Amino acid sequence: MNDSPFVESLRWLAEPSRWSGPAGIPLRTLEHLGYTALGILLAALLAIPLGLAVGHTGRFKGLVVATAGAARALPTLGLVTLFALLMGIGLTAPLLSFVILAIPSLLAGAYSAVESADRATVDAARAQGMTELQVLTRVELPLGMPLLIGGVRGATVQVVATAMLAAYVGNGGLGRYIFQGLGSQNYPQMIAGSLLVIALALVLDLALLLIQRLSTPRGLRAA
Amino acid sequence: MIAFENVRKEYPGGTLAVQDFSLEIASHESLVLVGSSGSGKTTLMRMVNRMVEPTAGRVLIDGDDVAALDPVQLRRSIGYVMQASGLLPHRTVLDNITTVPVLRGTAKREARERAHDLMETVGLDPALASRYPSQLSGGQQQRVGVARGLAADPNILLMDEPFGAVDPIVRSELQRELQRLQHELRKTIVFVTHDIDEAFLLGDRVVILRPGGIIAQVGTPQEILAAPADDFVASFVGADRGARTLHVERVDGRDVVVDADGRAAGVLAGERPS
Numbered sequence: 001m002n003d004s005p006f007v008e009s010l011r012w013l014a015e016p017s018r019w020s021g022p023a024g025i026p027l028r029t030l031e032h033l034g035y036t037a038l039g040i041l042l043a044a045l046l047a048i049p050l051g052l053a054v055g056h057t058g059r060f061k062g063l064v065v066a067t068a069g070a071a072r073a074l075p076t077l078g079l080v081t082l083f084a085l086l087m088g089i090g091l092t093a094p095l096l097s098f099v100i101l102a103i104p105s106l107l108a109g110a111y112s113a114v115e116s117a118d119r120a121t122v123d124a125a126r127a128q129g130m131t132e133l134q135v136l137t138r139v140e141l142p143l144g145m146p147l148l149i150g151g152v153r154g155a156t157v158q159v160v161a162t163a164m165l166a167a168y169v170g171n172g173g174l175g176r177y178i179f180q181g182l183g184s185q186n187y188p189q190m191i192a193g194s195l196l197v198i199a200l201a202l203v204l205d206l207a208l209l210l211i212q213r214l215s216t217p218r219g220l221r222a223a
Numbered sequence: 224m225i226a227f228e229n230v231r232k233e234y235p236g237g238t239l240a241v242q243d244f245s246l247e248i249a250s251h252e253s254l255v256l257v258g259s260s261g262s263g264k265t266t267l268m269r270m271v272n273r274m275v276e277p278t279a280g281r282v283l284i285d286g287d288d289v290a291a292l293d294p295v296q297l298r299r300s301i302g303y304v305m306q307a308s309g310l311l312p313h314r315t316v317l318d319n320i321t322t323v324p325v326l327r328g329t330a331k332r333e334a335r336e337r338a339h340d341l342m343e344t345v346g347l348d349p350a351l352a353s354r355y356p357s358q359l360s361g362g363q364q365q366r367v368g369v370a371r372g373l374a375a376d377p378n379i380l381l382m383d384e385p386f387g388a389v390d391p392i393v394r395s396e397l398q399r400e401l402q403r404l405q406h407e408l409r410k411t412i413v414f415v416t417h418d419i420d421e422a423f424l425l426g427d428r429v430v431i432l433r434p435g436g437i438i439a440q441v442g443t444p445q446e447i448l449a450a451p452a453d454d455f456v457a458s459f460v461g462a463d464r465g466a467r468t469l470h471v472e473r474v475d476g477r478d479v480v481v482d483a484d485g486r487a488a489g490v491l492a493g494e495r496p497s
Contacts, residue, residue, distance in 0.1 A: 124309025127274050128322050128371070129299030142313050217313030219355030 008188030009195065023176070029200065032173035035091070036160045036204075039098030040106075043155065047103045048148070051110025055144075056136050061111070068104040076101050076162050084169040094166040101162055102155035109151010113144025145215040153208035161201045164193070174200070224250050225271060225379065225411065230280035232266050232436075240266045241436030243280075250378070253405055253412040255426030257419055257459075263436030264415045268381050271413060272301045284379070299327050302372030302380040302410070307388045308364040310356040316342075316367050317352040323375040334374070341370040346400055362393035369401070373408070382414045386421070398424055419460055423448075431456055 003011075012018070019025050054064050076097050083093035117140040125139045126132075141148070164175025177193030180186070225248040232241040241263040248254045256264040269275040270282045273294040282289045289297060310319045317338050324334040342349050345366045356364055365385055372380055386394045398421060405412060405425075416422055422429045423444035431439040431447065433455060440452040448467055451457040461467050464483070471478045471491055478491035 118312075120305075120307065120309055121311060123274075124303070124305055125311065125322075127269075127272060127298055127303040127305070127309075129295050129297075129326055131295050134326070139311060219311075219313045219315070219357055 005187045005191055009191035012188045012192040013195070025196065028172060028174050028176060029196065031171075032160070032163050032166075032175070032197070032200065035095065035098065035163045035166050035171070035173055036156065039095055039159045039163070040102050040152065040156055042095070043099040043102035043106055044152070046099070047106035048110045051107045051151075052114055052136060052141070054107075055111035055114025056132070056140060058115075064107060064111070068107045071100055072104045074100060077165060077168075080165045080168060089170040091166065091171055093169055094163075094171060097165070098159045098163065102159050105154035105158065106151045109148050109154065113147035113151070114140045115144075116147055117143045142217055143220070145217070146212050149208065149212040149215050153205065153212060156208060157201050157205050160204055161197060164197055224248065224283075224285055225413070226281075226283040227267065227270070228281045228283065230267070230270060230277040230282060232263065232270070232275060233278045239435055241277075244436045244438065245280075246430065246438070246441065248411060248413065250411050251409040253410075253414065253425060253427045255414045255416060255422040255429045256432060257416055257422040257426075257429060258432030259417055259434075261434045262432035263434075264417075264432055265383055267436055268383060268413050268415050271379065271381055272298045272303060274298070299323055299375060300377055300379075302375070302377040304365075304368045304372040304380065304382045304385045306384040308356065308361075308368040310364060310367055310371070312356050315353050315355055316347075316359070319356065319367055320370045320374050322371060327375060329375075338370070338374060341373055344373070344404070345370045360393075361389045362397060365389060365393075365397055366400075369397075369404075373404075373410075378411055380410045380412045382412060384416055385414075387416070387418075394421075401425060423460075431459055 013025075017024075021027070050064070054061055079097040079100060080094050083096050087093050087096075114136070121143070122135060122139055125135050130138065163173055164178050166173045167175030167179045174193050174196045177196070178190050181188075181190035181193060227244050227246045230241060230244050231239075233239050244263070244267060256262075256267060258264045266275050270277055271284070271289065273289055273292075276290070311322070314322075317335060320338040320341060321329075321331070321334040324337065325331065339349055339352065342352065347363065347366050347370065351359065351363065356367065359367065365388075368385060372382070386397045389397065402425065412425075414422075414425055416425075419431075422431075426444065428441060428443055429447060430441045433439045439459070440447055440456045447456065447460060448462070451460060451462050454463070457463045468483045469480050469488055472481050473479075480488045480491055482488050
């Protein structure tokens with residue numbers, strides 16, 4: 001009697017040989033995390049300063065919100081394919097797609113973090129003689145930190161769940177199990193790969209939720 | 224000395240907050256700007272530390288046009304106490320008080336020592352130093368706000384309805400403390416309020432403003448009560464309702480001062496003027 005593919009996938013995961021070696025789950029997971037981290041980092045370098053500037057000055061807000069909204073609508077699989085056709089097989093194409101995927105959440109997190117600071121508090125800080133940079137770094141940013149981390153959290157979950165597409169154009173990561181399984185009609189392996197991606201996404205989400213909670217300034221938690 | 228020379232403030236939308244205002248405020252004087260909302264009182268006060276830039280005219284401090292001074296340095300040299308305290312919610316009482324000295328580069332330890340002294344000066348229990356603003360009562364928050372305004376020992380103190388958000392009992396307590404402080408410190412104070420009683424209590428001189436920053440009357444509380452310039456002032460100070468008209472009644476051999484409604488206001492000290 002054949003077991004269901006789901007039970008087969010659990011059996012696939014339980015096989016000790018899968019948990020070591022260059023094609024093993026730990027290494028693939030690390031690769032997967034690496035792509036995610038790199039994508040988020042590059043996107044953050046671009047989106048967070050831009051979001052902070054928009055939130056602090058209130059300028060170009062409409063433009064940025066509209067652009068970020070439009071970027072959310074882009075299908076990532078389509079982007080990976082397009083970039084791979086333009087730039088060839090390798091990490092550049094998927095990474096660029098992950099960056100584009102991550103930017104809207106990071107941007108929204110950054111500008112809403114700055115905007116969330118009470119205007120009277122910001123006015124008081126400026127009236128005491130803080131420079132604009134000091135107002136941003138000593139008042140707006142600490143007060144909005146949970147929202148900023150919320151943006152990072154949203155972007156991370158999206159990218160970690162999408163990072164399996166890296167394997168679609170010849171890279172590693174947990175996507176390898178999924179696309180190999182697809183090619184050889186090995187559905188238990190596909191399900192196992194998917195389960196690993198889901199588990200990783202949940203773990204990261206919870207970890208960032210914890211960081212988000214801890215980033216609430218003490219004076220606000222006391223209230 | 225602070226001098227307003229024909230200042231005007233017009234907002235981009237066309238709102239005219241202040242039409243044409245001129246006034247000199249002497250050093251060590253406590254001057255109160257009083258008026259209803261739309262009188263431009265806060266706008267005028269905020270021109271002193273360049274939180275508002277006049278559309279026309281000049282504001283001078285000891286002869287220097289503030290427009291020529293760096294706004295950040297200017298603000299660090301002027302104390303600012305605002306309504307609902309404006310404290311940084313994520314910083315402790317002590318860190319809030321030391322904000323300006325730390326910005327000015329005073330060593331942290333020195334600033335903290337001074338902050339402890341200041342807490343005593345404004346009547347705060349030093350045990351509150353490590354608390355956060357949200358853990359304090361409204362009155363305590365205002366005291367922290369005053370201590371922060373005084374921390375860098377500024378010559379000028381701007382106070383924007385600082386006691387507007389606390390209950391009447393705490394307010395009169397804070398007003399008395401401010402009188403005591405001013406007696407000791409002799410700062411130049413520009414105080415904004417819509418409460419005429421507060422204005423008469425705290426001002427060496429009081430400026431009563433009409434909408435648009437137009438001066439209805441300037442003078443000491445005594446001068447204004449003795450001779451309200453017009454019906455607007457009379458109505459503003461309550462003279463028209465008889466609220467300021469007191470007379471003396473003889474009760475049990477003592478002179479009791481009674482207002483127009485017959486409510487006792489106090490007892491007359493010394494000889495009854497004949």
